[in-house]
Amino acid sequence: MKKYIDILKRTTMFCGISQNDIDAMTTCLNTSFKDFKKGEYIFRQGEYIDHFCVLISGSVHIQSDDYWGNRSIISEVRVAEMFGESYAVSGSSAVMIDAVATSDSTVAFFNVKKLMTVCPHACGFHNAVIQNLLIALTHKNQSLMQKLTHISKRTTREKLISYLSNQAKLFGSNSFSIPFNRQQLADFLSVDRSAMSNELCKMRDDGLIIFDRNNFTLL
Amino acid sequence: MKKYIDILKRTTMFCGISQNDIDAMTTCLNTSFKDFKKGEYIFRQGEYIDHFCVLISGSVHIQSDDYWGNRSIISEVRVAEMFGESYAVSGSSAVMIDAVATSDSTVAFFNVKKLMTVCPHACGFHNAVIQNLLIALTHKNQSLMQKLTHISKRTTREKLISYLSNQAKLFGSNSFSIPFNRQQLADFLSVDRSAMSNELCKMRDDGLIIFDRNNFTLL
DNA sequence: ATAAGTCTGTTGTTTTTACAACAAAAGGGA
């Protein structure tokens, strides 16, 4: 538990909460920690969950495979970020996406009902955490909308420009690395990998970008 | 004010709040109401807002026009639904979408700072509303993800099937009407209108659906 | 070090979409 505190302190949901209160919270919310090997699922489409998750280490993809096996990567979860909360809070609806570890990972699980109901120990920080959760959710909403603006673009080149320039902005530099390989980037932008690879090279030939593996520079 | 109470009672954010408390809330949160003509903007990309909005009557589209004038309709707001809250809560970031009235509408504005800070009158319902807001946001998140699954589909036909079958599910019947005309549906699904219109007719010829204007039936 | 597996780039073909232009149908005032 102790070794996870440093990560939890960095999360939006525990922003402004003292280390002691975070400690109290983890017992109050029945917090558990679990390790996942690369490729293992944290939860799957169709399941019902009543805990929300925070990524302690590793990396996780939120994705969805359709009937024909086409994969769509909805978002990439980074360390200290939360996931699964939408389904945990409204616990009555089945999860419609998969959460899969893309590298060996550790995940913290928090009981959302215990958070939302009045604490018998009258923990004063419940409300603070709920407010933080609210803020975290608005950020999530914004990044979902951001993603929508990327894949709403009509051509692969426009999608790439939209995504890459957004990454540059987030990274604060025109040189940055992305958390996807080519197949994953294609699944994220909802395009064909080889066509996208082809388009990336054309953009390089046109003098728009340079890249090497996951490292990109916008020119 | 009185005439709006019936709508406010139906919103997720005031779910379980008594009418008297809603009354108190509207004064406590500096609530204002404003009318918009069809085509008028409630807010625009680039603005900063510190109030979140609830649609009292009419209809509103959340949309984004890019540099080249391509319109993307992100979502359709219905009466009693909330919008703009993501930007109001994290008030420091500029709005990156437009909210436009698609018919004559009335909108309620709530001051989000007053909601989030401790009320000098110690309104007991602040926390209840914040919890409701949390739930509303998770629903919103889910519908954004739902929309992502639609437009992640590769072909226009798949996008239409994904959207229409979801509408049928929401409506609880294989006959339903949609809140978009053809151009709006195309902007929502990020495809070309004429190509989509063409595909709809092919689907009808293939015996998948029948339709008349906005009324659809899945076969 | 080597072999097996993965990732990336490349090419040609087929399918699909975007675009443009127009006709028909529906709706809204004067």
Add this chain to the structure above:
DNA sequence: TCCCTTTTGTTGTAAAAACAACAGACTTAT
């Protein structure tokens, strides 16, 4: 009612993407 505007359907062409197949580079494990 008639005219004007908006909406929807239709068609042909050009552009783009999906798909399939493969070669070379890079990783990883033994």
